[in-house]
Amino acid sequence: xxxxxxxxxxxxxxxxxxxxxxxxxxxxxxxxxxxxxxxxxxxxxxxxxxxxxxxxxxxxxxxxxxxxxxxxxxxxxxxxxxxxxxxxxxxxxxxxxxxxxxxxxxxxxxxxxxxxxxxxxxxxxxxxxxxxxxxxxxxxxxxxxxxxxxxxxxxxxxxxxxxxxxxxxxxxxxxxxxxxxxxxxxxxxxxxxxxxxxxxxxxxxxxxxxxxxxxxxxxxxxxxxxxxxxxxxxxxxxxxxxxxxxxxxxxxxxxxxxxxxxxxxxxxxxxxxxxxxxxxxxxxxxxxxxxxxxxxxxxxxxxxxxxxxxxxxxxxxxxxxxxxxxxxxxxxxxxxxxxxxxxxxxxxxxxxxxxxxxxxxxxxxxxxxxxxxxxxxxxxxxxxxxxxxxxxxxxxxxxxxxxxxxxxxxxxx
Numbered sequence: 525x526x527x528x529x530x531x532x533x534x535x536x537x538x539x540x541x542x543x544x545x546x547x548x549x550x551x552x553x554x555x556x557x558x559x560x561x562x563x564x565x566x567x568x569x570x571x572x573x574x575x576x577x578x579x580x581x582x583x584x585x586x587x588x589x590x591x592x593x594x595x596x597x598x599x600x601x602x603x604x605x606x607x608x609x610x611x612x613x614x615x616x617x618x619x620x621x622x623x624x625x626x627x628x629x630x631x632x633x634x635x636x637x638x639x640x641x642x643x644x645x646x647x648x649x650x651x652x653x654x655x656x657x658x659x660x661x662x663x664x665x666x667x668x669x670x671x672x673x674x675x676x677x678x679x680x681x682x683x684x685x686x687x688x689x690x691x692x693x694x695x696x697x698x699x700x701x702x703x704x705x706x707x708x709x710x711x712x713x714x715x716x717x718x719x720x721x722x723x724x725x726x727x728x729x730x731x732x733x734x735x736x737x738x739x740x741x742x743x744x745x746x747x748x749x750x751x752x753x754x755x756x757x758x759x760x761x762x763x764x765x766x767x768x769x770x771x772x773x774x775x776x777x778x779x780x781x782x783x784x785x786x787x788x789x790x791x792x793x794x795x796x797x798x799x800x801x802x803x804x805x806x807x808x809x810x811x812x813x814x815x816x817x818x819x820x821x822x823x824x825x826x827x828x829x830x831x832x833x834x835x836x837x838x839x840x841x842x843x844x845x846x847x848x849x850x851x852x853x854x855x856x857x858x859x860x861x862x863x864x865x866x867x868x869x870x871x872x873x874x875x876x877x878x879x880x881x882x883x884x885x886x887x888x889x890x891x892x893x894x895x896x897x898x899x900x901x902x903x904x905x906x907x908x909x910x911x912x913x914x915x916x917x918x919x920x921x922x923x924x925x926x927x928x929x930x931x932x933x934x935x936x937x
Contacts, residue, residue, distance in 0.1 A: 611671075612637070612728040615644040615701055615713045619677065619694035622716045623651055624884075625868065627658055632720040632883050634662075634669050635892065636926045638933055639725045643672035644705060646697050652676075663888045678704065683801060690804070696815040698770070702777040703797055709778050715771040717868060719861040719879055721923040727837055727860065730774060734831055739779035740823070741831040742768040743838035748849045751842070759810040760817060761788070761824040768823065768830070770816040771862050772838040786825050836922075838862050841873050844912040857921030875916040878903040892927045 614633060618626040630643060645655055652674045659672055677694050679687040690696045698713050705711065710731055712724065730741060745767040746752035754767030762768075784793035789802050803818055811817035823830045834852040835843055840862045843850040850858075867873040868880035882900035886892065901920055907913030 611640045611642040612724045613642045613644065613708055613711045614724060615646065615698075615705070615711050616716055617646040617677070617694050617697040618651060618655075618716055619648050623647075623654055623658075626716040627655075628880060628884050629714065629716055629718050629720075630659070630670075631886075632718075633724050634666055635883075635886075636720055636930060637669065637723045637725055638930065639723070641670040641724060643670060644675065644701075644708070644711070645672055646675045646677055646694070646701075648677055648694070666888050675704070680801070683804075686804070690808075690814040696818075698773070699800055699815050699818065702775065702780040705777065706781075709776065711775050711777055713770075713773040713775065714860075715862065715864070717863045717866075718772060719863065719883060720859075721857075721861055721879075721919065722859040722926050727772070727774060727833075730831070730833055730837075731776065734776060737828045738831040739776050739783055739829050741774040741833050742770055742819075743772060743833055743835050745769045746842060747835055747851070751846060754820065757812075758817075758820075760807050760821055762817075762820040763823045763827065763830060764832070767820050768816075768832065769838055769840070769862075770819050771840075771864065772860055773819075774831075774833075783826075783829065785822060785829075787822075788825060836860075839918075840864055841867055841876065841912060844875075844915040845873070847911055848915045848918075853915075853918050857923075857925075858918050859922055861919060873912050874907040874910065875904055875913040875919065878907060878916070879919055892931060897924055897927055 616626055616629065626645070626647075633641060647655060655672075655674060660667075677688070677697055678684075679697070679700065687696050687699075688694060701711060701713060710728075712728060734741070744764065745754055747766075749755050749766055752766040754762040755765060758767070780796050782795075784795060785799050786793055787799060787803070789806055794802075799822065800818070803821060807817070807821060835850040836853040836856060836859045838860055839850060839853055839858040841864070843853065848854060861876065861879055863873075863876045863880060865872075867876040869877070871877070878900060882896055882903065885899075886896040890896075897920065900923075904913065904916040904919065907916055
């Protein structure tokens, strides 16, 4: 009897392992079959390409902090990694007599930035060689901090003359940057009359503050509605209470290209490449400031798409000409100086001109504290007979910190 029991249990064990083997083999066959079916149907597996497509839709370049979570957090099955050597992409449009002014702007960017830069310079053909010659002549220790590419001025052929004559020569080129720089994800556009008093990477970092709907960032046109232009004179829609100024414009261009914009011309939402010409045709008799007005119209109808940064990132004579009205600059200093209305080249706002002249005269390689900052502080003391001159200590507050930080970094190397 005992022998029969031993044989029975032995059969049970053998049967169990046989069934386990059969099921395992069957599962393996099914898995292989699914894989071959996917290949036959040409359904791609998730790869690094898919990851790249996702990252291009995240604000800014790879590595900027997602607003909903920290850097490097897992999202959609993979981590967003930080690359500290990412370049900040800066674009400028220069036509006519704007060569020197543009070079001084680029000089201010290079002097204070610690991270590498890429300049996208759009200029008339006869300026290309002069730009190339000037930038190539900068010392090697400066040249390693940036690279650049020159582009011709180009507009849609059927309306090229109309776009080129809109407001200042070539100014409306900025509207077409998302369509020209198709491989660039994010971009900082600045006018030629911009001076950086703080590293470019600091405004670039504002991309990390974008939420999922933001695709561009600008500063208000005015802080004080009583002297605002749009709220008093505009004959077209504009953003917010006082409009926005496009002299400093941070863009996630991937999102700009993909977004369908609400508009007052049709019930159908339009892509960026579709909306510009119809908008110009509708409002061309009512706009004063050209492309900036068109941007105001677009974002007035799509307010959720715009991130508004404070006035110290785009500080203009309007913020001090009748008394200081940029509260953020009062607290933290001016980050970016915008010398619109030609104030770098006349005597109407000597405080603005003093900053431009100081950066222009500074020679690469010299001590910035003694040959840039100190002469500037002395020159600004002579401008206190104007309202902007009385606020000029705000011009050097952040500049001083930036210079000290760069020189400390050089010393540590």
